[in-house]
Amino acid sequence: MKFLLCAVLVAAVLPVRVAMVDAPAQSGTVERARPRPGAQSRHATPHLEVMTSLSDKTVRPGQRFRITLDITPKPGIHVYAPGKHDYRVIALRIDPSPRLRAHPLKYPESVEYVFEPLNERVQVYDRRFQLVQELEAIASPRPAQTTATALALSGVLAYQACTDTICYPPEQIPLTWVVALQPQGQGVK
Numbered sequence: 614m615k616f617l618l619c620a621v622l623v624a625a626v627l628p629v630r631v632a633m634v635d636a637p638a639q640s641g642t643v644e645r646a647r648p649r650p651g652a653q654s655r656h657a658t659p660h661l662e663v664m665t666s667l668s669d670k671t672v673r674p675g676q677r678f679r680i681t682l683d684i685t686p687k688p689g690i691h692v693y694a695p696g697k698h699d700y701r702v703i704a705l706r707i708d709p710s711p712r713l714r715a716h717p718l719k720y721p722e723s724v725e726y727v728f729e730p731l732n733e734r735v736q737v738y739d740r741r742f743q744l745v746q747e748l749e750a751i752a753s754p755r756p757a758q759t760t761a762t763a764l765a766l767s768g769v770l771a772y773q774a775c776t777d778t779i780c781y782p783p784e785q786i787p788l789t790w791v792v793a794l795q796p797q798g799q800g801v802k
Contacts, residue, residue, distance in 0.1 A: 656786050663770060681743060682770065684703075684741070686739055698736070703771070
């Protein structure tokens with residue numbers, strides 16, 4: 614109770630807003646900043662540091678843009694990369710929207726991790742890496758009736774973090790972005 618009261622008092626004084634997200638007791642909290650159009654946001658968990666950014670502050674229907682996630686595992690932590698294994702691969706899942714088309718997530722090269730007790734080899738990320746999600750703004754079927762000036766995006770970064778001896782429960786970091794929306798028929802300045 615004392616911690617909650619201190620957190621409320623600190624949050625009221627600080628110019629940057631910090632939100633606490635429900636998470637399993639052993640995983641701690643996720644810190645995140647309020648999204649602004651085209652802004653970067655920082656997220657921290659006990660396992661990862663994540664910085665997100667948008668390639669464009671304003672988009673028009675039909676335009677492609679990117680969300681970039683710069684992810685740094687904490688020392689001794691690894692997360693799973695795509696590969697021939699049954700482990701939970703780190704993934705960005707964008708919530709569906711009729712005004713948005715998501716393209717396949719782009720993963721960087723990974724490193725091979727050898728778990729000697731099981732003589733197992735899996736692909737992981739154990740140092741800073743970047744995920745890139747390309748998106749496309751979709752034109753409204755009724756452009757004359759569209760009054761939206763911004764496109765709100767949301768999703769989660771899902772992962773499972775492990776050390777050489779422990780695998781933690783799967784985690785999800787809720788993410789949000791806002792991009793200004795250029796009216797149909799107008800170019801982006």
